[in-house]
Amino acid sequence: MALKRNVSLATALRYKGQGPMLTYFLHRFSGLGMAIFITIHILASFVGGKSGVFVNSIYENWLFQIFIFFCVMFHAINGMRITIQDLWPKAIKYEREAIWVEWVIFLPLYLISVLVILRTAMGV
């Protein structure tokens, strides 16, 4: 049986899910980002040669490192929250509070990492 949705696209775009919606979107975005770029990374390592080295050199660029580290860190920390809530359903009641805790853990870790990446890129 096909899925039947009674929500139009315009309504969906107006949906204001706040914190949980944002983490849902970022979890999906970061998961897709990792899936696409790690696939290309494995294929580039497999192909090797000039083209493989060229693709892998993109991964060493500081801009890309900032992007992929966001994907990895956010997906890992948000995934930890989802896992805890799903395996211990009583915690779902405090989802919004958990999301605040998640940001408090994620932001310092990520910002310090970005600082380290930038310092290395600038050769400081």
Added chain:
Amino acid sequence: MAVKSRNLSLNKRGLNFEMLMWIFTRLSALAMYAFILFGLIGALIMGARTQMNFADIMRWAFMPNVTHVQNTNVSNFALWASPFWKVIASGLLLVAVAHGVHGLVVIADDYLAAPRARQIVRIISIVFMLAMIVIGAYVIWSS
């Protein structure tokens, strides 16, 4: 309109494939934390504290493959390229590919509602998953 599965009581839902993959996604996430922590501790035991910077240690931890330490001051590559680490890397690869490909199927299911389309996505994803496991294992064991 058909009965939604969420209207069924728990014991009527049973253990189907989707349920197993739902729990697998959670457990494989925990397994990946364990793998990453294991790679991190292993790197520190093998002397990463004086031979590598933090970014290189993280690169090694996320995938303990010897090519990830080639640009560091590591002196003994044989230690980092041992079959032990290749087995660990292969385990992480298996778990990560299965977790990732199932995630892609979940995303595709949100936008593709027709049963035929979902079936095609599943066939493509299985072929893709097997291909990435074989290619990834080749990269790990040949490096």
